[in-house]
Structures are given as C-alpha cells and as structure tokens.
Amino acid sequence: MGRPSRKDDILQAALACFSEQGVDATTIEMIRDRSGASIGSLYHHFGNKERIIAALYLEGVGGYARLLEAGFAKVDGAEACIKLLVGGYVDWVLANPDWARFILHNRGRVEASELGEQLREANRLHHGRIDQMLRPYRESGAYREMPRDCFVSVVIGPVQDFTRNWLAGRTRTSLADCRELFMQVAWDAVRA
The missing domain is CATH 1.10.10.60 (Homeodomain-like)
Structure with a gap:
C-alpha cells in the first residue's frame, strides 16, 4: 500500500x-x-471545515461499506450474511473507535450540510448492495417475514446501541467480548 x-x-x-x-x-x-x-x-x-466534516464522515462509512463488501464476497448462506453485518460492524468499530464516535455524533450535521445528498446517495447504494446480497435468502424463506425497513434495525440495532454506550465508556463489558453474542442474537431475531 x-x-x-x-x-x-x-x-x-x-x-x-x-x-x-x-x-x-x-x-x-x-x-x-x-x-x-x-x-x-x-x-x-x-x-471549508464543514466539507472536511462531511468528507471524514463519508470516508468512515465508506470504510465500513468496503469491509462488508469484501466480506460478502467470501461468505455464503443466510446466517453467514447476517453475522457478517454484525461482526463487520464490531470489527470496524474496534479498529476505528475515534472514527465510529465521530460518525455517531455527526450524522445529522452531515445530512444537513451541502454534502447531505451525497451521504444519502452513498447510503442508498450501500443498502442496495446489502439488499442484493440478502435477497436470495429472503426470497427462499430463510428470514422471518418483516417489513424491509425494520430488518436492518432488527439486525444491527442492538449492537449499535451497545456500541454507542461502549464508545461513551458506559459499559463494563468490552465490545469485543460481545461480538459473538450480538451476531447470534441478530441471527436468532431474523431466521425463519
């Protein structure tokens, strides 16, 4: 490199x-x-500073998206895909805690900035690729029936909430120690 x-x-x-x-x-x-x-x-x-903030935010979420896409190229199966979403998130946060903290606290600012549309487009493309990877398993009945807009929240919501607290120093348990637990919880929540 x-x-x-x-x-x-x-x-x-x-x-x-x-x-x-x-x-x-x-x-x-x-x-x-x-x-x-x-x-x-x-x-x-x-x-200007606002564009630095937006560029830093976009690069951070892009790093997580690239990590997931590389992972999706290697995994197969409904369970592996769900666990990748959670495990990849934990891995990225553990490798980039300052960036993760920055992203958690600045989304609204970036969405309201002149680069907000660029963020929305990046998110639309990222979620579209995730949906494309999960679609065959959804169509085969591997996942519980639920509204699509709820699906990602059910999968990633619990680990994001814990991560927010971990990044703020409000947990006694390490995020790394919870990785497998959150992966299993996500799978249990959505499997058919």
Whole structure:
C-alpha cells in the first residue's frame, strides 16, 4: 500500500483534532497545523471545515461499506450474511473507535450540510448492495417475514446501541467480548 495522500493526511489530522478538541472547538488552523498541509492545500481539497466534516464522515462509512463488501464476497448462506453485518460492524468499530464516535455524533450535521445528498446517495447504494446480497435468502424463506425497513434495525440495532454506550465508556463489558453474542442474537431475531 502506498503513502497516504495529502487529502488523507488532512482527514486523519481532522479526526485527531475532532477527537481531542471536539468538532465545534476545532479550527481550520488546528487541522492545518496537525496535518502539515498548507492552507491552500486544505482549501483546495475541501474548501471549508464543514466539507472536511462531511468528507471524514463519508470516508468512515465508506470504510465500513468496503469491509462488508469484501466480506460478502467470501461468505455464503443466510446466517453467514447476517453475522457478517454484525461482526463487520464490531470489527470496524474496534479498529476505528475515534472514527465510529465521530460518525455517531455527526450524522445529522452531515445530512444537513451541502454534502447531505451525497451521504444519502452513498447510503442508498450501500443498502442496495446489502439488499442484493440478502435477497436470495429472503426470497427462499430463510428470514422471518418483516417489513424491509425494520430488518436492518432488527439486525444491527442492538449492537449499535451497545456500541454507542461502549464508545461513551458506559459499559463494563468490552465490545469485543460481545461480538459473538450480538451476531447470534441478530441471527436468532431474523431466521425463519
């Protein structure tokens, strides 16, 4: 793998600043200082802080989506697909806790920004690929009948709730220790 790009350097610096200082308290100057980028480079790649926030958010959710897509290429079966959705989420969060925390707290801000439509389109495509992977199993009757818009919430909702608390330091149990439990709970909730 090659060296990260200047744009990647800026995003990583922004994430570090946001994690340490908070999104609102972080300034463009802080991000510039942390990344070592010139102010011209920063504005060339992003234009302003809100676009940095949106780009960081989109890159984070894109990383999770890429992890899932790579996993879907390797798994087969209704149960394996459901467990991948949960296990992949846990794995991504464990590998990227600051990014996960950032995403949990900034969705509304990004949705309301000028890049909100880009986020909605990325989510539509991501959910479409998940639906495409699950469709044969749904059609074969491997999953319980339930409204489609409830399905993902039933699968991922419990682990997302626990993760939110874990990221905030409100749990005694490690997220890693609950991975298999949440995978099984998700499968038990949707299997026919």
